[in-house]
Amino acid sequence: MDKEILQIHMVALRGMTVMPHMVVHFDVSRESSIEAVQEAMVGEQKIFLVTQKDINTENPQQQDLYEVGTIATVNQVVKLPKHIFRVVVSGEERAVLQSIDASKAYLCAEVAVMDQNASGGETGAVIEEAMARGLNELFFQYAASSPQISKETSARIGGISGFSNVIDEIAANIPLA
Numbered sequence: 001m002d003k004e005i006l007q008i009h010m011v012a013l014r015g016m017t018v019m020p021h022m023v024v025h026f027d028v029s030r031e032s033s034i035e036a037v038q039e040a041m042v043g044e045q046k047i048f049l050v051t052q053k054d055i056n057t058e059n060p061q062q063q064d065l066y067e068v069g070t071i072a073t074v075n076q077v078v079k080l081p082k083h084i085f086r087v088v089v090s091g092e093e094r095a096v097l098q099s100i101d102a103s104k105a106y107l108c109a110e111v112a113v114m115d116q117n118a119s120g121g122e123t124g125a126v127i128e129e130a131m132a133r134g135l136n137e138l139f140f141q142y143a144a145s146s147p148q149i150s151k152e153t154s155a156r157i158g159g160i161s162g163f164s165n166v167i168d169e170i171a172a173n174i175p176l177a
Contacts, residue, residue, distance in 0.1 A: 003096075003112040008071065009036040010048040010100065010109035011087075014055040018070045019168045022091040029084045030058070035106035037077055037087055045074045048109045049089065050097055062100050071095050071113070091168075128163040135163075139170050148175045 011033045018024055028034055040047040050069030057064045072089040080086055095111035102108075136158055143149040157169050 006111050008048045009040040010107040011036050012052045012060045017051045018049045018091045020091045021168050022172050025088045027084050027086050032106050040074050132163040132166045
């Protein structure tokens with residue numbers, strides 16, 4: 001089955017990654033990012049969010065970005081002082097960056113949507129479920145020794161099913177600093 005290819009507005013994120021199923025906010029001040037968000041709001045409110053490799057790069061090119069990002073829905077945009085926009089998004093699905101069009105005032109990306117439901121049939125589903133259980137067990141061991149992860153968060157993640165959902169939630173909740 002061929003991957004779905006989309007042309008979509010893009011924002012290069014500095015120092016953060018948005019995963020599917022996450023609802024997060026971030027601030028944008030780069031003119032091309034503000035334009036991309038505003039253009040997305042006019043249309044279907046979809047935007048491709050991809051993380052920069054170096055947060056100090058002001059005008060990132062494709063080689064300055066990670067290959068995999070997240071297609072998100074823009075839920076809200078709030079204009080703050082000093083020409084900063086706070087954007088609230090909901091991560092929807094992963095996509096692979098194919099190319100960037102920088103010919104407009106904003107970045108536009110061509111992305112290939114990743115098939116989240118692809119598994120190796122019945123055997124693949126069994127393997128994924130076993131991997132999800134193993135990953136949950138490792139997370140519980142880590143959470144028990146880390147004061148930064150609350151018992152509520154640990155319990156909530158323990159109740160999640162589906163390998164990709166477990167991965168996304170753990171990635172969103174592990175403190176990396």
